[in-house]
Structure formats: C-alpha cells, structure tokens
Amino acid sequence: MGTDTETMLEDLGLSKTEAKVYLCLLDEAALPAATIADRTGTSRSSVYLILRSLVDKGLIDAGAGYSSRYHAAPPGRALGALLERERLELENRKQQVDLMLPGLTAQFEQNARADGELVEILRTPSLVGERFDRLQSEARTSIDIVVRGPLQVGGPNDAEVAALRRGVRARAIYDDAILADPVVARNLAGWTSEGEQARVYPGALPMKFALFDAHTVVMPLVAPGVTGVVAIIVRNHELAAALEFLFDTLWTASTPLKQV
Known part of the structure; x- marks a missing residue:
C-alpha cells in the first residue's frame, strides 16, 4: 500500500510512524519489535513506544513476554477502533466547549456592553x-x-x-x-x-x-x-x-x- 493509505491513516489520528508500522505488519506475519524497527526505519529506542500506542488504539495485537511478536489487527476492527476513538475525543471536545461557552459568552457580552x-x-x-x-x-x-x-x-x-x-x-x-x-x-x-x-x-x-x-x-x-x-x-x-x-x-x- 502506498503513501495515500498512510495519509488516510494519519487523517484518522495516527502519526506517520504509527501508520507506517501498521501497514508493515499488515503485509507480514507476526514480527518482533527489532525487525519492525529495521523494516520501517524506526529507532529501536522508540519502536516500543510506537507499538504500545498501536496496541492501545486497537490496531495491533501483541503476544506475551519480553520477546513477544506483534501482528496487525483485522482492518475492520482496527479502523472501527480508530473511528470510535475519534468519536469519543470529539464528544469530549464538545463537552469542553459546552462547559466553556457560558463563561466566554458572558465575558464577550460584558465587554460588548x-x-x-x-x-x-x-x-x-x-x-x-x-x-x-x-x-x-x-x-x-x-x-x-x-x-x-x-x-x-x-x-x-x-x-x-x-x-x-x-x-x-x-x-x-x-x-x-x-x-x-x-x-x-x-x-x-x-x-x-x-x-x-x-x-x-x-x-x-x-x-x-x-x-x-x-x-x-x-x-x-x-x-x-x-x-x-x-x-x-x-x-x-x-x-x-x-x-x-x-x-x-x-x-x-x-x-x-x-x-x-
């Protein structure tokens, strides 16, 4: 898959490196972290943070233990998890706006008066x-x-x-x-x-x-x-x-x- 797919994944909330790692695993069987780092050009010191983030977002699954292998989650489940995450973040922003709006409106109207x-x-x-x-x-x-x-x-x-x-x-x-x-x-x-x-x-x-x-x-x-x-x-x-x-x-x- 090309750059367009990476860009679309970024639009759904992934970083460029996260998108690259997910697409790498989508084309491969389960891989260890060191191999993923080498194939995606990611430093080994940061690849674990990237993998943990993708696990938390529901895009990849990991085996147990220090030397566990990682594999991509099915796209239907992975993209659905991204959409749900975006929905929850949007709802949270809406609640924050609802909380801030009365005070900001009152401040604006006070200045206008x-x-x-x-x-x-x-x-x-x-x-x-x-x-x-x-x-x-x-x-x-x-x-x-x-x-x-x-x-x-x-x-x-x-x-x-x-x-x-x-x-x-x-x-x-x-x-x-x-x-x-x-x-x-x-x-x-x-x-x-x-x-x-x-x-x-x-x-x-x-x-x-x-x-x-x-x-x-x-x-x-x-x-x-x-x-x-x-x-x-x-x-x-x-x-x-x-x-x-x-x-x-x-x-x-x-x-x-x-x-x-």
Whole structure:
C-alpha cells in the first residue's frame, strides 16, 4: 500500500510512524519489535513506544513476554477502533466547549456592553457586507435601518430574514429614490412579508445607518477626498441612543409602506 493509505491513516489520528508500522505488519506475519524497527526505519529506542500506542488504539495485537511478536489487527476492527476513538475525543471536545461557552459568552457580552467606545473601520464593500450580515445574525432584539442610496450591500438579505424568523424586530426607513433601486424593488415585498416593518420618508433622508440591539451602529463614511474608508462600526451606548432618537423621529415622519 502506498503513501495515500498512510495519509488516510494519519487523517484518522495516527502519526506517520504509527501508520507506517501498521501497514508493515499488515503485509507480514507476526514480527518482533527489532525487525519492525529495521523494516520501517524506526529507532529501536522508540519502536516500543510506537507499538504500545498501536496496541492501545486497537490496531495491533501483541503476544506475551519480553520477546513477544506483534501482528496487525483485522482492518475492520482496527479502523472501527480508530473511528470510535475519534468519536469519543470529539464528544469530549464538545463537552469542553459546552462547559466553556457560558463563561466566554458572558465575558464577550460584558465587554460588548462596556461604556468604552469600540470602533472598527471597514475598507471594502465585501467586508461591509460580511460584517453587516454577521451583526444581523447576532442581533437579539432589534434591527433599525435608515436606507438611502447608494446601496453598499445588495442581495436578498437572508441574514435579516433569518433574524425576523427568530423573533428579532426589524424596522427600515426608505426614501423615495431608493425604492426604485433594483435590489430594493426586487426584494422589498419578500422582506415585508417576513415581518420587516417598512416606512417611506417623504424626501431625502439626511444620512443612513443601521442600529443593532440599540447598541451597535454601522454607518458609511462619505467625505470628499477620502478614499478607501467605506464604513465604520461603533459600539457605544451614547451614540446609539442619539441615533435611536433620530431613527424614531424619522420613523414618526415617515409613511407606512402599504399606504404608499
């Protein structure tokens, strides 16, 4: 058997030397440790550790006594033992994750709620789209968006639909001009049918931004002579509160979409 088989055995959790020793024994009758070391290029000082590891993993069997011979276990039993070992290790990792997750989540949320300002600068449209989708996926209670052109992200916005389906409230204020944008025109009915509350502002909106859980703000930066900076993310309660007040003011001045 060739290198491909060795590689597959390594993928199942064996070291390169363990894979080589098992394949050597698979092609031979029972062999003593010294012969196995010579045929696989393994030092005699370490071959016993390798053989003991393979015995523990169920891939080889050993006779009794110091000069015992080793032989390969049947592949069905050997590979089944490897899979079971991997399954148990995976289950153990899962239990460790379950134990760590509450504490790590609490630490993350405590830092996210901290009064200190945290700012991220997003310099490409693709990064804006990725982070926007992630914030929608992480939203727990609310998503409020002021939408005016030009759009920096597009598509059906599956992340918002998923948020609506898990009970997040989503409100969006559109201006007249953006309703003609192909992305909005194509998807708006689907968003509202999923539960998005949409209103239209009578005129040009003064700015655009998105507010998540009344805490995290995403806002594009448009400045003459400034290139490369596309948007910022700010986690700050004071700024979020001010923009929430602005959003509610614009919301009151807007018309429900079904009446347009």
